[in-house]
Amino acid sequence: xxxxxxxxxxxxxxxxxxxxxxxxxxxxxxxxxxxxxxxxxxxxxxxxxxxxxxxxxxxxxxxxxxxxxxxxxxxxxxxxxxxxxxxxxxxxxxxxxxxxxxxxxxxxxxxxxxxxxxxxxxxxxxxxxxxxxxxxxxxxxxxxxxx
Numbered sequence: 001x002x003x004x005x006x007x008x009x010x011x012x013x014x015x016x017x018x019x020x021x022x023x024x025x026x027x028x029x030x031x032x033x034x035x036x037x038x039x040x041x042x043x044x045x046x047x048x049x050x051x052x053x054x055x056x057x058x059x060x061x062x063x064x065x066x067x068x069x070x071x072x073x074x075x076x077x078x079x080x081x082x083x084x085x086x087x088x089x090x091x092x093x094x095x096x097x098x099x100x101x102x103x104x105x106x107x108x109x110x111x112x113x114x115x116x117x118x119x120x121x122x123x124x125x126x127x128x129x130x131x132x133x134x135x136x137x138x139x140x141x142x143x144x145x146x147x
Contacts, residue, residue: 002051002086004093007043009034012053012074019076024134031073033057040097044077044090052077054090056098056106063126064142066104073108091121095145103145112137 009030016029033039036057044052052075059071072094077087098106109132110118115125123141132138 001047002089003045004042004090005045007041007050007053009039009041009055011043011050012041012055015050015053015076015078016074018078020074020135029074031055031057033059033071033073042090042094042097044081044086046081051081052086052090054094056094061107061140064105064107066144068101068103069105069107070098070101070103071108072106075108087117088121095143098145105142105144107140107142109138110141111135112139115139115141 012034013026013029017024017026021028034041034055034057038058039055041053041055043050054075055073057071057073058069060069061071072091075087075091077090095106107126110123112129118141119125123143126140126142129137129139
């Protein structure tokens with residue numbers, strides 16, 4: 001049985017580090033906006049073990065016209081639990097909360113290796129690929145929400 005619930009920013013750091021910042025210091029897993037009032041963090045648990053995280057920040061991207069935008073940051077599932085549909089559940093729960101908050105748009109910078117996952121969940125690529133130093137090739141992806 002897998003449970004998704006809201007967690008603190010600090011609880012996300014270990015998963016972020018092991019998947020997204022492997023070999024880098026834990027302070028590279030602290031993101032601007034983590035502690036903002038409108039930010040929320042979701043944790044995916046298997047029994048009592050935290051196995052996945054996603055953070056949703058009220059952050060506007062200047063190229064989008066929608067008023068109430070959120071940015072997905074730091075989404076990660078531990079390797080042993082990937083490719084089981086759990087990431088889909090995590091992102092859907094985030095979308096449900098965003099719809100309750102009447103958000104218009106969710107956007108994020110997706111790693112090249114995650115494009116197919118996000119496309120399969122209704123996200124579209126916006127613009128061209130770009131490189132984030134020491135992390136890799138990314139694409140901006142977006143999805144209009146149904147609020």
